[in-house]
Amino acid sequence: MSLVSVQNLTRVFDVSKPWLNRVIERLPKRMLTAVSDVSFEIPARTTYALVGESGSGKSTIGKMVVGLLRPTEGHVEIEGVDLVTETDAAVIDRIRSDIQMIFQDPFASLNPRWRVRDIIVEPVAARGGDTVGLAEKLLTQVGLSPDDAGKYPHQFSGGQRQRICVARALASEPKLIVCDEPTSALDVSVQAQVLNLMSDLKDEHGLTYLFISHDLTVVRHMADTIGVLYLGRLVEEAAPGDLFTKPAHPYTAMLIEAAPRLDAFGREVEPPEGEIPDPTDPPSGCAFHPRCPLATEICSVERPRLEAFGSGRVACHHAGEIALKGAA
Numbered sequence: 001m002s003l004v005s006v007q008n009l010t011r012v013f014d015v016s017k018p019w020l021n022r023v024i025e026r027l028p029k030r031m032l033t034a035v036s037d038v039s040f041e042i043p044a045r046t047t048y049a050l051v052g053e054s055g056s057g058k059s060t061i062g063k064m065v066v067g068l069l070r071p072t073e074g075h076v077e078i079e080g081v082d083l084v085t086e087t088d089a090a091v092i093d094r095i096r097s098d099i100q101m102i103f104q105d106p107f108a109s110l111n112p113r114w115r116v117r118d119i120i121v122e123p124v125a126a127r128g129g130d131t132v133g134l135a136e137k138l139l140t141q142v143g144l145s146p147d148d149a150g151k152y153p154h155q156f157s158g159g160q161r162q163r164i165c166v167a168r169a170l171a172s173e174p175k176l177i178v179c180d181e182p183t184s185a186l187d188v189s190v191q192a193q194v195l196n197l198m199s200d201l202k203d204e205h206g207l208t209y210l211f212i213s214h215d216l217t218v219v220r221h222m223a224d225t226i227g228v229l230y231l232g233r234l235v236e237e238a239a240p241g242d243l244f245t246k247p248a249h250p251y252t253a254m255l256i257e258a259a260p261r262l263d264a265f266g267r268e269v270e271p272p273e274g275e276i277p278d279p280t281d282p283p284s285g286c287a288f289h290p291r292c293p294l295a296t297e298i299c300s301v302e303r304p305r306l307e308a309f310g311s312g313r314v315a316c317h318h319a320g321e322i323a324l325k326g327a328a
């Protein structure tokens with residue numbers, strides 16, 4: 001059994017302007033489908049990376065997996081328990097304590113008025129657990145000094161603050177950590193250190209990660225499986241080795257081609273070509289077809305189903321026809 005099972009997950013937001021709907025009678029509501037029919041499994045002790053451009057639905061999926069947001073349709077099961085339909089409070093509490101989340105901005109997620117010790121042990125203290133020496137032990141595990149426990153967040157660099165967030169996430173001995181762009185606010189040199197730390201901790205603590213990133217290269221070396229999202233739908237899923245050498249979906253190939261174009265500060269110079277469509281009015285058929293170099297008539301008419309392809313899954317009428325520039 002997988003630790004996480006996401007089944008046909010869909011989330012729709014009402015983005016109508018209430019005042020406009022009041023002024024114009026019978027104006028239809030504007031609905032935005034942020035996530036549509038997404039299914040994937042995360043076996044225990046593995047890392048599943050969700051990758052896609054801004055607005056592709058990554059964070060919305062992450063929030064539904066940790067229970068911060070209710071799905072419009074579909075299910076999220078953690079250890080076989082469906083958090084949406086489960087009614088036993090003790091079971092819900094047990095599963096919730098097995099899940100932690102790490103966010104992009106380590107400064108915003110640390111209370112500036114609390115000492116690091118209190119920040120780290122708070123999830124355990126809230127449950128009445130033993131916190132003696134806990135902060136010092138965890139600080140050592142994340143590569144900081146036990147003496148740092150008495151300091152405040154502003155006394156640390158961005159990378160060190162993210163290490164504190166990791167220590168806090170570990171405090172309640174979770175099984176699953178959902179990491180939403182945990183390194184994208186950090187300098188490139190620091191990013192690699194934090195990623196390496198997270199990989200090491202995964203092995204030491206037997207963790208399972210759902211790792212959210214807009215950058216394929218960030219997840220390449222730490223993911224067991226990568227799911228590529230486009231406009232709320234999973235368009236390809238494969239192991240990194242296969243995905244990077246022979247992407248089956250043209251969008252995946254576009255992300256790979258865009259990835260190495262970094263400026264002197266390591267920032268992406270050119271985003272993938274073309275505009276991301278309006279999610280309240282997505283293109284017909286395959287939502288990627290207006291940007292796709294392989295698109296034919298069927299692509300604008302019929303949405304391709306996500307189907308088994310090679311060792312993974314892909315949703316494309318022309319799966320496997322794309323060749324990476326410079327390859328072969």
Ligand SMILES: Nc1ncnc2c1ncn2[C@@H]1O[C@H](COP(=O)(O)OP(=O)(O)OP(=O)(O)O)[C@@H](O)[C@H]1O
Pocket residue numbers: 013014015032033034052053054055056057058059060061214279
């Ligand atoms: N609470 C909300 N109300 C209305 N629309 C929302 C809400 N949350 C997200 N959205 C919309 O849902 C879509 C997916 O957003 P989401 O934040 O999940 O994408 P993302 O891939 O994580 O992007 P980013 O990397 O920019 O955070 C976007 O079009 C976004 O504007």
